[in-house]
Amino acid sequence: ADLEVTHWWTSGGEAAAVGELAKAFDARTDHHWVDGAIAGSGSTARPIMISRITGGDPMAATQFNHGRQAEELVEAGLMRDLTDIAEAGKWREVINPPSLLDACTVDGKVYCAPLNIHSWQWLWLSHKAYADAGVPVPTNWDEFVAAAPALEAAGIVPMAMGKQGWQQSGAFNVMMISLLPKEIFLQVYGDKDADVAAGADVARIFKAAADARAMASNSNVQDWNQATNLVITGKAGGQIMGDWAQGEFQVAEMTAGEDYTCLPGLGVNRTLQAGGDAFYFPVLKDAETTAAQGELAALLLDPEVQVAFNLKKGSLPVRGDVDLAAANDCMKKGLDILATGDAIPDFNQLVSSDTRVQIEDLFVEFFADASMTPEAAQERFAAIIADAD
Amino acid sequence: MSSERPNGLFRNIPAKVAAIPMIITALVVFMGGSLWTMAYSLTKSKLLPKWKFVGLDQYERLWSTKRWVVSIENLFIYGVCMLIASFVIGFILAALMDQKIRFENTFRTIILYPFALSFIVTGLVWQWILNPEFGIQSIIRGLGFTSFEFDPLYNADIAIYGILIAGLWQGTGLIMVLMLAGLRGIDQEIWKAAKVDGIPTWKTYLFIVIPMMRPVFITTLVLVAASIVKVYDLIVAQTGGGPGISTEMPAKYVYDYMFGGQNLGQGFAASTMMLLAVLVVVIPWAYLEFGGKKRG
């Protein structure tokens, strides 16, 4: 049968990675992958997918971010229960970290197939920039902040940062995980503890965010890859960005450790968040396509497919038992951390989209408006957390 | 039979039948959709509409959200500027076109063509031209004016005007055509009378012609106002609401919360506020159009 699969992976590497899935699916089953890609990231694609599902004419499978995005669709009975397939594939055993599968589980039933792991907690540094400014390449966040005046004096932007909410709130969360004990993060976002959010620890992070804001004040770009490009060309010292930035350095043919440095956990806490993408399978009426759905779900967790996909995508496989020899330096650092088990659930798994958007809005404002004090921002932050569900 | 006054309902049956699509659209889609939206704005629907009544909570939150307030402010600034600028520019262009110029067709086409392009395109191109790194600013700096500053999209205080530049680029053509049509509809003898009276051309436009074009202005106003309230694509394509929240708009708020934030209730509350605002515009219009004077 023809299976229509929607996703928002449209850039070169992503498309190639999806291609691996399609290739495997077409080759190993009797079915055919019909591609329904929609560019413009989740915010463009998600309403379309939801409309399709609620409109009663769903696709056979669709990508969502790991987390709570599809929660209600599941509750409304629009998503297919994959529990038997998960059990058959022993997902509970092979998926690492297990929190990924937890995110797919509602009332003990599995509703999605995790595909990959992305982590946010990376600081990317340009060797050229620091050389130009005549200071050594920092090895942790504090050094990074301390080096800022020297860079500025040399006409270099200390920190590159795109002007979009998800980048800014992402950076903030990275600082919270990396500069504080990870419990605080879990208390704030997991338990929605407004007191902690208003507390002194988080206040430090807001100070750090203010530092970041000052350092990034001359970074006149919108998109994250444009910001990365500033680092690559040495126009900026560093950038907080997820592991997908790695791809940009690769395209620019730069070598980790030589031309650039990646510091997981900002060089402080070696803790990674395990988020990523997952596939959901809407309930279909047609038996044949339903069967095909099952085969696709099983296929996604297949070790070979995992390797092929993640190598192209630049992300980490969700199985702890696959061999990623071809991975590069930074990726290996990540794998190491995951292997030591120091991973916490993704932001998207902890908070609802509503809260996420509110937090993004807050940081968009905070980073754009230098007159907004960290205290004021924290106050609003705490209020959002208090209201969050 | 025909001596009895027939039931009004059954007169002109074909006209009523033909109007069914319109009636359905008006009642079911526009009215029904609006009422449905208003009703669900009183719930805490998230991803899917669910009847979990929460009263005015969503509105409370809406009006305490800075982004919404800023969006309203932005819409107001953008709307006022757009209305004034597009009317003024559209009118001036139309007046220029009306001077029996040569190459009128060429100029008109040049001014009108952006209207044929989608906002995705408009946003992208202008984002580019206004980019300080390689757009106009860099060109002028390249010419030696190194202190020249022109980066509307990167300066929160004036970003909204950067949007305006692109919006005007796309929209004034149609307005120009509407105004031109209006100008061409003015009795030529009025012009002659003004000339004999020795009234300079600009004064004739200002004091005589413009007041005579009221009906054209009303039609144009409906068109422009409708496009202003709905402005969304342009923002998304050009700034995505940034820098900061300096170019956020209500329609984008609605969309972001309904689909990005997966908080339908909040999105519906924002929608409802917009619909109410629209009523404030449409009711006076309907009054002007249908009130008082009746046509045979």
Place this chain on the structure above:
Amino acid sequence: MADTAVHPAASSEPRGPKPRKKLSRNNIIIYGTLLVVAFYYLLPLYVMVVTSLKGMPEIRLGNIFSPPVEITFEPWVKAWSQACTGLNCDGLSRGFWNSIRITVPSVIVSIVIASVNGYALANWKFKGADAFFTILIFGAFIPYQVMLYPIVIMLREIGLYGTLWGLVIVHTIFGMPILTLLFRNYFTSLPEELFKAARVDGAGFWRIYFQIMLPMSLPIFVVAMILQVTGIWNDFLFGVVYTKPDLYPMTVQLNNIVNSVQGVKEYNVNMAATLLTGLVPLVIYFVSGKLFVRGIAAGAVKG
């Protein structure tokens, strides 16, 4: 004659047409302004064209205004037939026919319905007609995003969700307010006596519409056609929300090409894609621009 004596210098005095300087102050102002305006309007087009003809290395050099050193049609080819949307690497060509398949019926249906509406409102006023019309105009202001969900539900209920005809209905609905306004104003401006004469001649609603009104309405149909082709061809949201991938219009590919956030932006391909997508409406504008203005003048605006 006596007069000759009164005006001895008559022959040397002004005679014939008033001499006009080619470069009068007025003309300088008029044409100067127009040229500046034309520059402003043409600049983006120029940038698009120039960029679309450059190679990527040249674009990285920076100046977006400089003409291409080396003209290449590569980006156009790529945009048309090679750019990828997910796995499908056949560029805009994939959506082109879909766009046509969507645009043609949508334009026809929406114009037919709106013109009949306008005609009914102008000539066959029935009780409540004004109220419905006011609601329609209200509809013109409703942001599309607001209606996205209710319409999903409605289409689902009538079983047209995900079909071409569902999309046609959506375009018809959202085109209806403005088009109905235009048609109503136009038909109102036609002499009422014509309508009366036809009624006395025994023609009914439809016959008057087809045999009397339609043949007189070319200008306004051109206006409506241009507005609708532009709107529907450029539509992205409805096309993608209310249909399936095998029906996605060209703008979806355009969006995919332009909005692929990750990876390097191929500006030249973006521009070529942009131009290619805009080509159909642009051509229609260039071809029927004159009729457009005439149509608007003929009654789109009430004078």
Place this chain on the structure above:
Amino acid sequence: MESSISIRDLSLSFGAVKVLRNLNIEIGQGEFLVLLGSSGCGKSTLLNCIAGLLDVTDGQIFIQGKNVTWAEPSDRGIGMVFQSYALYPQMTVEGNLSFGLKNAGMAKDEIKKRVARAAEILQIEPLLKRKPAALSGGQRQRVAIGRALVRDVDVFLFDEPLSNLDAKLRADLRVEIKRLHQRLKNTMIYVTHDQVEALTLADRIAIMKGGNIQQLASPNEIYNKPANKYVADFIGSPSMNFLEGVIDISGAPQFNSDVMSFDISGYEFVDGPTGGPAWFGIRPEHIVTGELLANAPVQFDAEVELVEPMGSDTLVWAKVEGVPMHFRMDGQAEVRSGDQMRIGFDPARANIFNKETELRI
């Protein structure tokens, strides 16, 4: 005589505005009725009601004895000719003529025959293949009449059919319409605000004002015995001279004003001599000069103020004891402003109206 059209208690309002008030008219078979009145008095509205193009608010309309109050326009047996011609611009003359017949589902031959006959009557045979845009004003008007003609209707309705034409053509077509009526003998209702048309065409004229009928009578009666001052003033060009004063019937009836006073015993009062404040009206052509003064019992000295030569006649505006008066003289008359002359009239030809009610007394 059997009525062709009978209008009973007809009222029509647009919203709150009463345009027609309780009209009653009986129109005889083959009669030519002209509705005359100034702009906005409701003439077109009445015609549209008869045609069925407007729904009446109250009352009934009968055509050829049938109650057609609620019938469709095309079922009433009427044809209508409009001021703006209202030809279908995209059809040829032939198409225009046959449109109504085709709608009625008539056979092709019959249509052809009828069109040919109408074209012959109106002498537009050579134009049949042309479109209206290629016709002159007069030709268009003829085609418009033809459109009613082919339908072989009982009643023709004309709404100011000539007022878009220039004076000369108007005069010619007026005669044509009159000839047509003589030939066809249909009932015709003709709306105009041109009194010359009304007087020359009508069998009877209905003078309307503010939705009421002021007088419905033959042209001769309307002209010579207007029922009230409005009609008297409205009909006749140049209009009637009016003198304000009081009728004294203490002796022989006498008209007294501030500046003059004369005997009116020759006047035929409607209900015998009646006294009181009154308007004394005399038509310009009933004021005589020169030799004809012999027959004028009332005479004055007048000072000429203004002379309007009109080719065939000359119109003189003069003052009599400070009261303005105008009268007609021969086209060759040699008068100049400032001249003094003697004028006179016969009160038997006058019209006298009560000051208050403005009705003829």
Place this chain on the structure above:
Amino acid sequence: MESSISIRDLSLSFGAVKVLRNLNIEIGQGEFLVLLGSSGCGKSTLLNCIAGLLDVTDGQIFIQGKNVTWAEPSDRGIGMVFQSYALYPQMTVEGNLSFGLKNAGMAKDEIKKRVARAAEILQIEPLLKRKPAALSGGQRQRVAIGRALVRDVDVFLFDEPLSNLDAKLRADLRVEIKRLHQRLKNTMIYVTHDQVEALTLADRIAIMKGGNIQQLASPNEIYNKPANKYVADFIGSPSMNFLEGVIDISGAPQFNSDVMSFDISGYEFVDGPTGGPAWFGIRPEHIVTGELLANAPVQFDAEVELVEPMGSDTLVWAKVEGVPMHFRMDGQAEVRSGDQMRIGFDPARANIFNKETELRI
């Protein structure tokens, strides 16, 4: 007499279309000149040239002795009144009157004085605060005249100022304009296609056709001695009767047609008796009946075809030996179609035109 306006060799073309061809007109101080002609003959175009609203193709225009060929409209000392009134709709009457003056930078008192004077002359004082929409047609036209009046110009130009009004109002305003001219004594040029207006208002009439002037003469001369057949036919309503035939001057001048033949020795030929094919024209009012036949050297028997009562007169359309003829009778005349009657005329009052050149002979 010193010329107020003099037009020399004026030509005007729109592209390839020649609308005016080499016109020469001298208009005297205080003269009232009417341009008369059918639609499209170039009357408005000529007026616009004089006003400076159109750039002439060739020739010169002098106003009050000054060459104004290239002057701005407002500098020519002219005021213009338009058919559509062309009032500024959003200004009050006062605003309409004063706008031009304000614009010329005139002192406030002076403006007030002039507006007051114009309002008084035109009797529109009570309307000063109203907007044009709240005025009747006649009032609007007066305001339009007022706009020219306040500017104290030497020359008034009128472009069919009355043709949008109904017949009655037209007649009234015509008189008003005439009075205004008598009072102000300005030069006036007045465009119309209504011959009654032309005849009553003009000191001289210029009859235009196809951009040429056919005849420029006093109304009396135009009416009684038309220069060619076009003018003869154009002027006079109902129009002149024409008989086609041949003049025989072998003996006493004689007119012969297929069906009739009569002596015309009473006729005054322009250059002495001239023979050859000709049109014989006689005005309807010069055809007499009844007692007056005594003075009619030429007499026929006529059969009445159609009678048009017009109140003050009656128009009779008849056939004489199969040739149609129409003539005027008294308003009270009792004639019916089908009647036989004797009619006659005096050839001295006739107009004869060469068949070929159509010029008067």
